[in-house]
Amino acid sequence: MDIRAIDVSATMGRSGLHRAAPVTKLAAFALVLGAVVTQMNALVVLALLLALAALAVGSGLRLRLVFGLAAYPGLFAVVFAYAAAPDPVTGALFVCKAVTAALAAVTLVCTTPYPQVFAPIQRVVPEIVGDALLMTYRSVFLLAEKFDRLRTAVRLRSGLSARMPLRAARASASALGGLVLYALDLSQREYDIMRVRGYEGRLRVTLPRSASPAFDAALLAAAAALFALALTFRVAGAALTPYSWLPPAASLLALTAAVLWRLNRR
Amino acid sequence: MSHIHIPDGVLPVWLWAAGWLAALAVVYLAATVSKRSDVRRKVPLLGVVAALMLVSMSSEIVPLAYHVNLTVIAGVLLGPWLGIIAAFIVEVVLALLGHGGVTVIGLNTLVVGGEIVLGWAFFRLCVRMLGRTRVGWATGIATVLALAISTTALVGIVALAGGGAATGRETGALDPTNLTFANPFGAGVFSVNTLRGEGTVPAEAAKAPDGGLSVARFAAVVFTLGPIGWLLEALIQAATLGYVARVRPGLVFGGALSVRARTLPSHEAVR
Numbered sequence: 108m109d110i111r112a113i114d115v116s117a118t119m120g121r122s123g124l125h126r127a128a129p130v131t132k133l134a135a136f137a138l139v140l141g142a143v144v145t146q147m148n149a150l151v152v153l154a155l156l157l158a159l160a161a162l163a164v165g166s167g168l169r170l171r172l173v174f175g176l177a178a179y180p181g182l183f184a185v186v187f188a189y190a191a192a193p194d195p196v197t198g199a200l201f202v203c204k205a206v207t208a209a210l211a212a213v214t215l216v217c218t219t220p221y222p223q224v225f226a227p228i229q230r231v232v233p234e235i236v237g238d239a240l241l242m243t244y245r246s247v248f249l250l251a252e253k254f255d256r257l258r259t260a261v262r263l264r265s266g267l268s269a270r271m272p273l274r275a276a277r278a279s280a281s282a283l284g285g286l287v288l289y290a291l292d293l294s295q296r297e298y299d300i301m302r303v304r305g306y307e308g309r310l311r312v313t314l315p316r317s318a319s320p321a322f323d324a325a326l327l328a329a330a331a332a333l334f335a336l337a338l339t340f341r342v343a344g345a346a347l348t349p350y351s352w353l354p355p356a357a358s359l360l361a362l363t364a365a366v367l368w369r370l371n372r373r
Numbered sequence: 374m375s376h377i378h379i380p381d382g383v384l385p386v387w388l389w390a391a392g393w394l395a396a397l398a399v400v401y402l403a404a405t406v407s408k409r410s411d412v413r414r415k416v417p418l419l420g421v422v423a424a425l426m427l428v429s430m431s432s433e434i435v436p437l438a439y440h441v442n443l444t445v446i447a448g449v450l451l452g453p454w455l456g457i458i459a460a461f462i463v464e465v466v467l468a469l470l471g472h473g474g475v476t477v478i479g480l481n482t483l484v485v486g487g488e489i490v491l492g493w494a495f496f497r498l499c500v501r502m503l504g505r506t507r508v509g510w511a512t513g514i515a516t517v518l519a520l521a522i523s524t525t526a527l528v529g530i531v532a533l534a535g536g537g538a539a540t541g542r543e544t545g546a547l548d549p550t551n552l553t554f555a556n557p558f559g560a561g562v563f564s565v566n567t568l569r570g571e572g573t574v575p576a577e578a579a580k581a582p583d584g585g586l587s588v589a590r591f592a593a594v595v596f597t598l599g600p601i602g603w604l605l606e607a608l609i610q611a612a613t614l615g616y617v618a619r620v621r622p623g624l625v626f627g628g629a630l631s632v633r634a635r636t637l638p639s640h641e642a643v644r
């Protein structure tokens with residue numbers, strides 16, 4: 108998980124998705140998630156996946172980052188599918204659902220700065236939870252950087268070689284212990300800073316308005332259409348099953364168009 | 374292995390919805406208890422310990438599909454109430470990064486939060502029995518016990534979700550026609566028809582007994598790969614906490630909040 112790359116993508120991007128209101132994107136994410144949860148037809152779930160991929164490609168997101176992150180839960184889903192699915196097709200459905208839901212989440216966080224993603228959550232959870240949520244994300248960057256430096260130091264000073272596993276393990280444990288101590292010192296420093304700045308138990312995040320209300324409406328309509336499609340196939344599954352190939356075919360066309368558009372822009 | 378890596382839409386709605394409700398209730402209770410004193414100091418501490426867990430979870434041991442959780446260390450440093458809140462925060466961030474489903478945040482909070490609470494309790498018990506000089510052993514034992522129990526809870530969740538054929542092919546699907554969670558199509562809308570392009574499901578096929586999540590196979594896989602992960606995690610956490618205990622024992626035996634706050638040079642002036 109390269110959280111720094113996600114943050115750069117969220118804050119530096121200039122696509123329509125980046126300019127959309129965070130609340131709209133969260134609502135669209137909820138609708139897509141609802142579609143994934145509702146649907147049990149693998150081809151329809153595949154259609155959702157391809158539609159999201161088209162959106163990611165068309166928005167100019169870093170594909171290696173987005174698809175790499177979305178594929179990560181697929182790995183665990185494969186293990187779960189192998190362990191628990193009654194047949195291979197159901198297993199494929201599990202993996203497809205995992206990757207689709209992950210792609211929706213990753214598209215959201217790669218186009219929205221994290222305080223704006225957490226702001227609506229912060230308003231419905233207790234103060235200590237909402238504030239700690241914001242502090243966590245900030246601390247992750249600092250700790251990840253420190254962890255990288257510690258690993259480099261351990262490699263240079265002790266040598267993480269397979270020939271001396273005990274020494275390497277001892278050095279790694281010391282590095283992790285050092286990271287724990289650094290983390291606690293960091294929390295103390297943050298506490299000092301918050302006191303000086305007059306923190307009284309609530310970090311406030313303002314949500315920006317949309318730069319393009321028309322795009323927001325289109326995004327919401329597209330997400331609602333995906334949810335409606337999933338619901339329709341769920342309710343009238345028996346009658347619509349022979350036409351299950353239609354949604355993925357349409358999504359594939361959209362993906363092809365997005366790829367061509369992206370290539371032309373270069 | 375305790376963290377549930379089950380995709381969205383696989384578990385039945387009643388199960389993950391109940392998980393969300395229970396988790397929110399526990400988190401609200403934990404927040405109420407934690408708010409009683411010194412909230413300002415707890416917020417950054419919670420943030421860094423949750424971040425520490427996230428950083429450790431980002432490194433996966435691929436062949437085992439396992440990653441280190443640092444739950445016992447989190448429990449020792451934060452205590453049980455703040456530990457539960459940390460578990461919730463970690464699960465929310467992980468779900469937003471695509472690692473773990475959004476619908477299973479509640480169940481994951483209960484499982485990982487339970488692991489933190491158990492780890493904290495077992496660690497204190499082991500320290501009392503073994504003495505303060507054997508922090509490594511105490512951490513190792515606490516880690517293995519906490520992980521074994523939480524992994525069993527994970528298998529229990531899967532058993533609740535799909536042990537029977539009724540939930541097999543309808544896992545996670547709410548039936549919008551009658552707002553129930555029962556399967557209106559019997560077994561097989563998806564797997565019988567989808568790829569073949571056939572019409573309705575034959576009655577015999579609809580009543581096929583197979584189709585539920587294979588709990589026995591899932592348990593076999595989890596309890597085969599799991600112990601390797603438990604041991605690795607126990608070694609890592611034991612060595613790490615052992616190091617911390619040597620350098621700053623107060624953090625380990627009293628928790629991170631037991632260390633007195635620094636006084637700012639200008640504190641008096643600010644007041």
